[in-house]
Amino acid sequence: MSEEQTVSLVDVLEEDEELEEEASAVLAGSDSDHCSYPQGYVKRQALYACNTCTPKGGEAAGVCLACSYKCHEGHDLFELYTKRNFRCDCGNRKFTELQCKLFAEKEEVNTLNKYSHNFFGVYCTCSRPYPDPDDQVEDEMIQCVVCEDWLHGRHLGCVVPDCVELQEMICESCMNRNPFLWTYAAHLAVPGADVQVTVVKEVTEVTEVTEVTEVKEVKEVKEETGADESNTNLPNKEEKGDDVIQPSCKRSHEESEPSCRLAELLTIGQRRVQSGAVFWPSGWRSKLCSCTACQERVSAASLSFLLDESDTVLAYENKGKNSEQTQPGHDPLMSALDNLNRVQQLEIIHGYNDMKSELKDFLQRFAAEGKVVTPDDIRQFFEQQQSRKRRRVDAGRFYSP
Template identity: 75%
Template sequence: MSEEQTVSLVDVLEEDEELEEEASAVLAGSDSDHCSYPQGYVKRQALYACNTCTPKGGEAAGICLACSYKCHEGHDLFELYTKRNFRCDCGNRKFSELQCKLYPDKDDANSQNKYNHNFFGMYCTCSRPYPDPDDQEEDEMIQCVVCEDWLHGRHLSRAVPECVEMQEMICESCMSKNKFLWTYAAHLAVPGSSEQTKEEPGEESAADVPKKVEKVDGVTECPGKRRREEAELSCRLKELQDIGQKTVQSGAVFWPPSWRSKLCSCTSCQAQLSEAGLSFLLDESDTVLAYENKGKSSEQSQQGHDPLMSALDNLNRVQQLEIIHGYNDMKTELKNFLQTFATEGKVVTSEDIRGFFEEQSRKRRRVDAGPFYCS
């Protein structure tokens, strides 16, 4: 007889808290009250697609967080997580029967926006919806930092490394379109993310070369110093190519934190990245992790201006301490109260909660009544 899997109330509360943190990380970085259109092509923001207004077969369109709330309430929406350099489409010519309530004066289209099948609720190389009702296999989805499509871990042709949430991934298709990235992958990719091979031994190292002192224009100069100065002006990508270490050019590639700072930013490489539409790879603040951290900071800042805290500011020190102690006591008692249900595996009913607060109210009345003295 197999044991039935049980989930305690503490597990539920912890999972709920994790979901709230994830939502804060994504949504707090975007404005929930004002359409983002006036900001132009926003560096990164939470986006949605409306299946009700722009279904498959029509033109792809994306809407900002505020418009998803104010203009598309009750519609069938696809959550796109975040995308870069996007301007809100809500109410433009792609929406034949809907006008944006927040910012109706918009151009017919946003020519710099980039769209993929995510805007019609399809994801990965398998072009399936998420969540997929026909997929019985548990699998995480990972976003490519270049095309920004979401792919199943099992469809990456590469084992997903540990701590993947701290790493960026470029899918095999994007790597193949930008072959110079394979050179970086051979040196910078997460260990095990790409199989590396060594070509013929390179030139002798600087340590094996006898040190010489040369005179340039009558001035004694160390050639080692000159080589370092020349290296600073050279192309880092070319240097990596000359080393001769290569990688098997197949499968997705995972990159460690701060890998972008190790990319070459010489004039030639900047031009190459720009032509490929990859200039954002030189910007470490472009990452989803940087955006999420910004969202968390914004959420914490807003919590710092909580109305309850503002009300406390208007009370004297004694009153503040009384309220804070009372709140902490109630929070502790509520936690202990719920813990007993979790420990015993009991279900918490509305009557249980009502009884708890009625008991708290009775305790409060006894305290407020003060001491009783006999005359």
């Protein structure tokens, strides 16, 4: 006969605290009572997609936290975690049979919203749901800070580093769509066990290649300064004016535009293999160049948010945690009491306070002795509660004076 599964009180309390902290981090930064639509394209907020109202095959749509509670209660929802610069779609043209209960006056469509297959409940390059009932491999999913898709760790094309929760990740597809990021990656990214970095010393031609990290062969090293200009580290030669960056050790300090960090990094000539996702350490955004040419470059690529350190999910979560601590949410008990008369309120408050105090004392004994709480212990506690409740009823009820 198998032993009954038990857990320690410490495990229960730690898990409960972890869940509360995670909920505060993601949800406390969003309003659970009012539709976010009047705020326009919110910088970052918790979002949901309704599979009941906008199933696969239709138009993708996202709803805010409040609408997920008030307008889509009981529906099949996909939790999208958080996304940036999004305006709530609830009740617009994409919802043929539903009108928003919280804010009815909405435009037919939010033209600046960006959608992905996440809004239909699939993620990663493998386009699978999460959790995936057919996937038996335990694997964490990590969000790309550019496209905001979630990818399995094993599908990133690189080794996932330690302390990944404190780092940001840009997937390989987004890196390749924005080649200048590879230059930053060679200098700022978290070094990985499978990443080769080289320093190319240029005079009139490459005379020496120094291996900085020797793990596997470099896939491609350009050995001449006149190498193929399609190198993704270098800007396209079609770029005009100030956007053209021509690194050369022969250029003077003044000519190399020292205010442009990207140009300086290109002059150093340090490169890395351009494959796989890239992980970035905390604070890496502050080291990106913000000169006029670089601002225009990131703006044209719709990446201006990378120059904003408050855009990070970590900054959003910390804001949510602080907000939850300074502005406690609604107590469900107090909300229920508002609908009761004075006598019922007194009875419930008395019973609640008694049970809360006694349950705390009961559980503290187990914690102090390092014992586990079994189902029999819990049943015994509530049986004692029922017995005491009957004695209080016999002694008389509370009445309004």
